[in-house]
């Protein structure tokens with residue numbers, strides 16, 4: 001047993017493309033503690049999304065071990081992994097991933113329905129999370145009535161709903177102008193400090209360095225710094 005929130009040892013991921021093999025990850029070693037804001041940087045194709053998906057149990061490594069909160073993910077079946085992910089992790093994506101017909105409130109609350117939280121607790125938690133991200137006054141707006149930055153805030157509230165100790169964000173500022181991107185990065189910084197969770201985000205944006213505690217550089221499927 002160790003204290004690492006993320007402990008990845010010698011992780012490889014090989015994709016089959018036709019009869020060719022693509023080595024997307026080549027021997028990743030990664031240990032992260034609780035309460036840190038970390039950027040995973042690297043060019044397009046360097047393996048950022050692949051690594052994030054494996055750490056979040058959305059994909060499995062070809063070889064190597066991934067332990068999250070001390071639990072070896074390879075010991076979980078696909079169904080167990082899905083359940084574990086919903087209960088324990090938060091995810092944020094580049095294009096927000098909100099359901100367009102649902103309000104901000106409903107998008108957040110849906111996550112809590114999926115894991116069987118009681119209706120009273122769902123309401124409190126949903127409103128609390130929308131408040132954290134500064135959308136307390138827009139809870140009934142639908143995605144199309146919100147700006148890109150506001151939509152990403154809804155997605156962040158949704159990621160916080162189950163009170164995760166780890167949030168994984170794949171290019172969360174990729175579709176935002178730099179002013180809005182800076183606001184989202186500040187929000188992440190505040191959430192990490194106030195909630196004590198770990199937030200690992202991918203990016204190829206220079207400006208993230210000013211916000212995060214640590215930068216990991218990925219090159220051709222390996223962490224180079």
Ligand code: ADP
Nearest residue numbers: 015016017022024043044045046047048049050
């Ligand atoms: P990044 O997020 O840094 O742009 P990715 O993790 O998406 O990088 O991709 C890493 C490498 O793996 C790239 O060469 C990409 O083309 C390849 N790759 C990613 N997903 C697949 C897939 N589903 N099938 C085959 N190759 C893939």
Ligand code: MG
Nearest residue numbers: 045048049050
């Ligand atoms: Mg990617």
